[in-house]
Amino acid sequence: MDREILIKGALAVVTMDDDRRELSGADVLIRGGVIAEIGLAIHAPNADVVSAAGCVVTPGLVNTHHHLYQTLTRAVPGGQDALLFGWLQTLYPIWARFGPEEMYVSALIGLAELALSGCTMTSDHLYLYPNGSRLDDTIAAAHDVGLRFHPTRGAMSIGESDGGLPPDSLVEREADILEDCIRVIDAHHDAGEGAMVRVGVAPCSPFSVSRDLMRDAAVLARDKGVMLHTHLAENDEDIAYSLEKFGCRPGQYAEDLGWTGPDVWHAHCVKLDGQEIDLFARTKTGVAHCPCSNCRLGSGIAPVRAMRDAGVPVGLGVDGSASNDAGSLIGEARQTMLLQRVALGADAMSAREALEIATRGGAEVLGRNDCGQISVGKRADIALWDVSGIEAAGSWDPVALLLAGPTWVRDLWVEGRPVVANSRVVSFDLNRAIVRQGQLVQALQT
Numbered sequence: 001m002d003r004e005i006l007i008k009g010a011l012a013v014v015t016m017d018d019d020r021r022e023l024s025g026a027d028v029l030i031r032g033g034v035i036a037e038i039g040l041a042i043h044a045p046n047a048d049v050v051s052a053a054g055c056v057v058t059p060g061l062v063n064t065h066h067h068l069y070q071t072l073t074r075a076v077p078g079g080q081d082a083l084l085f086g087w088l089q090t091l092y093p094i095w096a097r098f099g100p101e102e103m104y105v106s107a108l109i110g111l112a113e114l115a116l117s118g119c120t121m122t123s124d125h126l127y128l129y130p131n132g133s134r135l136d137d138t139i140a141a142a143h144d145v146g147l148r149f150h151p152t153r154g155a156m157s158i159g160e161s162d163g164g165l166p167p168d169s170l171v172e173r174e175a176d177i178l179e180d181c182i183r184v185i186d187a188h189h190d191a192g193e194g195a196m197v198r199v200g201v202a203p204c205s206p207f208s209v210s211r212d213l214m215r216d217a218a219v220l221a222r223d224k225g226v227m228l229h230t231h232l233a234e235n236d237e238d239i240a241y242s243l244e245k246f247g248c249r250p251g252q253y254a255e256d257l258g259w260t261g262p263d264v265w266h267a268h269c270v271k272l273d274g275q276e277i278d279l280f281a282r283t284k285t286g287v288a289h290c291p292c293s294n295c296r297l298g299s300g301i302a303p304v305r306a307m308r309d310a311g312v313p314v315g316l317g318v319d320g321s322a323s324n325d326a327g328s329l330i331g332e333a334r335q336t337m338l339l340q341r342v343a344l345g346a347d348a349m350s351a352r353e354a355l356e357i358a359t360r361g362g363a364e365v366l367g368r369n370d371c372g373q374i375s376v377g378k379r380a381d382i383a384l385w386d387v388s389g390i391e392a393a394g395s396w397d398p399v400a401l402l403l404a405g406p407t408w409v410r411d412l413w414v415e416g417r418p419v420v421a422n423s424r425v426v427s428f429d430l431n432r433a434i435v436r437q438g439q440l441v442q443a444l445q446t
């Protein structure tokens with residue numbers, strides 16, 4: 001069994017429990033991957049003690065949308081200033097040259113960046129499988145980094161010759177897609193409490209697969225008891241496409257094909273209207289809000305305030321690094337707060353609410369009530385932020401200031417195991433991975 005860890009004397013423990021308690025001077029005891037005790041001066045003579053003096057302790061952040069493979073294609077010339085569809089068409093030919101090693105190394109780097117920014121659990125959306133790549137490549141990376149992982153088996157089936165956006169070389173036959181979904185679920189999905197891997201089914205978007213595949217994917221996911229994920233209502237082009245091709249708005253399309261419910265979450269949803277927000281609230285359909293990506297691609301400001309007020313489950317996503325440039329989840333929390341204030345005024349969202357969306361909110365979207373808060377019996381996924389440095393100097397309220405800095409955690413545990421310690425990734429050799437990604441990127445450029 002893993003050793004006990006005692007996180008001792010935190011300036012504040014932000015629990016995100018049902019009462020949203022914030023405890024000053026408190027300790028947190030971890031045992032067997034679970035939070036065993038929270039309180040003042042906990043007696044645990046056999047535990048490894050980690051001093052949290054001058055630190056804020058929060059639940060680990062939860063990332064509900066990513067494309068880890070894109071980490072090797074940041075700031076590609078030609079895609080830097082394009083809207084979504086033009087951006088995709090610039091990048092598809094580069095991604096078509098990826099293979100298993102690119103997928104693995106890209107995921108390693110992306111996962112490490114997430115971990116440093118406070119993330120303990122992430123989903124991923126991999127929807128292209130060139131040159132023998134498999135979802136298993138990213139699952140291996142998550143295992144090596146030590147993050148809790150919800151990979152989704154994405155897919156594209158409508159290529160250029162059928163009027164779709166991606167080149168034909170990147171699309172798959174729909175029968176093969178469904179068969180591989182079954183394979184990866186059977187090989188990797190763990191429905192149990194404390195699961196480190198849960199697989200989802202995730203056709204890329206309504207504009208890259210057929211109506212039949214959307215419907216079949218929903219039937220398959222429900223048969224297997226796994227979740228469904230896709231992109232929805234990302235920008236105006238997306239809405240126009242839906243109206244033209246399907247004769248309805250994206251919310252209606254999703255509902256008609258079985259894509260609503262507590263086992264479904266959609267990325268972006270920037271353009272949901274009032275009726276669609278009501279539909280999502282009524283059905284408990286989740287949203288992965290990706291504010292930096294929405295800004296980067298000029299997509300717009302998602303109606304997060306209205307979604308939250310209506311009762312829609314909302315979590316955060318960094319989205320792929322190629323449409324964000326960064327992969328910082330705490331950065332997304334800050335951007336979430338700022339964008340709602342741009343849209344609606346300074347009282348539209350507090351820092352604490354943004355932090356709640358980033359932690360507890362994301363866990364709810366991913367169907368993980370065993371994670372996302374610091375409560376006895378929940379999984380020990382914990383971020384520790386050193387607020388004794390320059391970013392927090394002058395602070396009267398270190399919890400409210402947390403979104404502004406520090407930008408990296410000092411320590412991070414997943415299932416009670418250290419992933420970051422003293423501001424360094426300790427679970428695998430990150431420096432080696434950085435050297436390797438440089439070589440791979442250079443090869444892609446020639």
Ligand SMILES: [Zn+2]
Binds near residue numbers: 066067267319320
């Ligand atoms: Zn995305």
